[in-house]
Amino acid sequence: MSRLVVTYRVRAPSRHVAAVAEALALEQSVEVAAAVVRDPWVREHVVGRVEGIAAVDEERHDVRIALATVTTGGDVAQTVNMLFGNSSLHDHVELVDVAMPDDFARGFPGPRFGIEGLRERLSAHGRPLTCAALKPQGLPPERLASLCRDLVLGGVDVVKDDHGLADQSYAPFAQRVAACQRALAQAARETGQRALYAPSLVGPPAKLAAFARIARDEGAGMLLVAPALVGLAAFHELVAAVDVPVLAHPAYAGATRIAPPLLLGKLFRWLGADAVIFPHHGGRFAYSRATCAALVDEARRPDRGWKPMLPVPAGGLAVERVGELVGDCGIDVMLLLGGSLLMAGDDLVARTRAFTKAARAAQTGAAP
Numbered sequence: 001m002s003r004l005v006v007t008y009r010v011r012a013p014s015r016h017v018a019a020v021a022e023a024l025a026l027e028q029s030v031e032v033a034a035a036v037v038r039d040p041w042v043r044e045h046v047v048g049r050v051e052g053i054a055a056v057d058e059e060r061h062d063v064r065i066a067l068a069t070v071t072t073g074g075d076v077a078q079t080v081n082m083l084f085g086n087s088s089l090h091d092h093v094e095l096v097d098v099a100m101p102d103d104f105a106r107g108f109p110g111p112r113f114g115i116e117g118l119r120e121r122l123s124a125h126g127r128p129l130t131c132a133a134l135k136p137q138g139l140p141p142e143r144l145a146s147l148c149r150d151l152v153l154g155g156v157d158v159v160k161d162d163h164g165l166a167d168q169s170y171a172p173f174a175q176r177v178a179a180c181q182r183a184l185a186q187a188a189r190e191t192g193q194r195a196l197y198a199p200s201l202v203g204p205p206a207k208l209a210a211f212a213r214i215a216r217d218e219g220a221g222m223l224l225v226a227p228a229l230v231g232l233a234a235f236h237e238l239v240a241a242v243d244v245p246v247l248a249h250p251a252y253a254g255a256t257r258i259a260p261p262l263l264l265g266k267l268f269r270w271l272g273a274d275a276v277i278f279p280h281h282g283g284r285f286a287y288s289r290a291t292c293a294a295l296v297d298e299a300r301r302p303d304r305g306w307k308p309m310l311p312v313p314a315g316g317l318a319v320e321r322v323g324e325l326v327g328d329c330g331i332d333v334m335l336l337l338g339g340s341l342l343m344a345g346d347d348l349v350a351r352t353r354a355f356t357k358a359a360r361a362a363q364t365g366a367a368p
Contacts, residue, residue, distance in 0.1 A: 004101070011059055021065070029047050048066065105304050111308070131334050144171060149187045196220075216243070222247055224247045247275045250278055274309060285315045318340040
């Protein structure tokens with residue numbers, strides 16, 4: 001019977017870690033003491049097995065546990081439950097990696113478009129892609145549409161809603177999407193450059209489906225969804241039902257105690273995200289350069305034939321860091337700027353052009 005090999009980082013003294021690991025294996029499989037498991041089949045095929053323990057430092061150890069795939073029922077939510085259900089309640093345990101057997105992997109489609117699919121839709125090859133966010137929330141649809149137009153005139157490839165935009169009274173979803181999509185299409189015609197608008201979808205599954213239909217009918221070429229907010233299973237279901245690329249947002253992902261390279265880089269990709277936003281080193285958030293590099297690697301590395309997912313560094317970045325970001329991530333990246341562009345005010349188009357010009361120059365090291 002196939003098994004997932006799951007790695008947990010456990011904070012425990014060396015003398016206790018073996019017992020902690022055995023308890024973790026039981027908690028994440030049968031949720032009872034070993035003495036309670038009397039059925040031979042359950043002992044053989046269901047009880048979690050400790051596969052190895054490796055010290056990280058004096059107080060932390062990486063514990064590898066093999067969990068039977070049959071316990072997941074082939075369901076996304078139940079898979080997450082088996083990986084880190086009860087044990088997420090232990091503040092000394094972090095979920096850091098999962099190795100998926102081939103038979104189980106077939107239930108996860110991976111990105112449907114991925115990096116090359118996005119490049120095809122934008123006719124943008126051999127260079128970093130660019131993205132900008134519509135902010136701040138509180139603006140009416142016509143103001144957001146005006147920003148969208150200016151960003152596209154400045155050469156941005158993708159304009160996304162701020163993830164805080166939902167269906168608020170000041171910018172109702174349907175009105176906002178219609179206005180922004182019209183503005184983007186007009187600006188794209190003027191520049192002769194393709195661009196995509198990604199409205200933010202948030203809510204329970206029925207609302208997500210309704211918003212997706214509105215976005216489709218208005219011609220939106222991409223969707224923005226936060227998997228941790230809407231639920232991983234709901235995200236997986238939504239991705240399967242739409243026919244445009246999906247950009248995953250990391251909102252609420254920091255509340256899970258799952259290592260970012262696993263959650264954002266690997267699990268979001270397994271569930272079908274075509275691109276993933278992540279807070280890059282040196283911005284408003286505390287991700288290290290090593291964490292960012294590991295996340296980018298998970299997003300793009302060859303794996304089971306899944307398409308590579310496009311990494312989207314973000315989080316308080318500025319035009320002046322474009323060369324550094326491309327140096328860190330390579331050209332198969334989409335650079336996301338928000339407030340640092342909008343600070344330009346009436347000079348937004350010019351500031352955006354400086355951003356997109358710098359991104360194009362960064363691939364060769366030429367001066368922008």
